[in-house]
Structure formats: C-alpha cells, structure tokens
Amino acid sequence: MPKQPQPLNPYYSRTDTAKLSVADAEWKVLLSRTLYKVARKGVTEQPFTGKYWDNESPGTYFCAVCGNRLFRSEEKFTSSSGWPSFLKTVRSNSVRYRKESAMEMEVLCGRCGSHLGHLYTDGPPPMGRRFSINSALLEFEADRDPSEDRS
Numbered sequence: 677m678p679k680q681p682q683p684l685n686p687y688y689s690r691t692d693t694a695k696l697s698v699a700d701a702e703w704k705v706l707l708s709r710t711l712y713k714v715a716r717k718g719v720t721e722q723p724f725t726g727k728y729w730d731n732e733s734p735g736t737y738f739c740a741v742c743g744n745r746l747f748r749s750e751e752k753f754t755s756s757s758g759w760p761s762f763l764k765t766v767r768s769n770s771v772r773y774r775k776e777s778a779m780e781m782e783v784l785c786g787r788c789g790s791h792l793g794h795l796y797t798d799g800p801p802p803m804g805r806r807f808s809i810n811s812a813l814l815e816f817e818a819d820r821d822p823s824e825d826r827s
C-alpha cells in the first residue's frame with residue numbers, strides 16, 4: 677500500500693517542529709476515521725494487526741498526523757506485545773508524556789499532541805523503557821537500500 681501523508685492536512689510537515697494547537701473538530705475533518713479514533717480518542721489498536729509491529733527494515737518513523745520525526749529503526753525491538761516497540765525517541769522533545777499510573781505513561785506526539793501509545797518501565801535493560809506505539813499513528817520511511825552503496 678502506498679503511504680498516505682494526508683494531502684489535505686495543512687498541518688502536516690516533516691521539517692516544521694513548531695507546536696500545533698488544533699481543535700478536535702478540525703482534526704476530525706482532516707484525518708481518516710481510524711486515525712482520528714486512535715490519535716484523538718486514545719483508542720488502542722488490536723495487537724498484531726498494525727502494519728509495523730514486525731517491521732524490521734531500517735528507516736525512520738514519523739507521526740501520521742503531523743509528520744513529526746519520532747523514532748528510528750535502530751531503537752525498535754521485537755516485542756511479544758504485538759505493537760511496534762521502541763527503546764527511545766529521536767529527540768527528547770519528539771514526544772510528551774501524561775502519567776497514568778506508576779508503571780505507565782501515556783505518550784503523546786510532541787508537536788500535535790496526538791495519542792501515540794504508552795511508555796512502560798518493563799523494557800529491556802539497561803534503560804528498562806519500552807515505548808509501545810500504535811501502528812496507525814506511525815508513518816515509516818525506509819532508508820535508501822545500503823546495497824546500492826556497495827561497489
């Protein structure tokens with residue numbers, strides 16, 4: 677499937693990092709139904725159903741709502757949870773957090789404030805952090821094939 681960077685969404689940018697303040701009603705018009713439900717209503721997609729939970733290709737993950745750069749494939753690890761799992765974000769301000777319990781934080785996009793998923797404290801050592809992110813909120817762009825560089 678070709679990726680769809682929401683061509684009608686005027687807030688989408690992969691270079692602009694300025695924080696967005698957009699009303700829910702406006703997002704509802706701009707986003708697909710599925711994306712709106714997960715991003716703005718915090719609905720969690722079913723495990724093992726998203727398009728990226730087992731993606732192992734090298735590349736970068738962007739916010740599907742606003743284009744914010746979120747994660748790199750080097751920080752992705754195979755998790756039995758069935759959701760794309762990462763050790764850390766590209767930048768410390770790529771995301772924001774909202775505490776839900778001692779073991780769990782909600783993870784929001786640092787630019788558009790959309791619900792991305794959760795951060796748990798049961799990740800692999802040494803950091804013990806595990807970002808569990810909904811595939812619906814991610815847009816993946818593969819790196820250029822490294823075999824093309826070989827001579």
Ligand SMILES: [Zn+2]
Pocket residue numbers: 739740741742743744785786787788789790
């Ligand atoms: Zn975003």
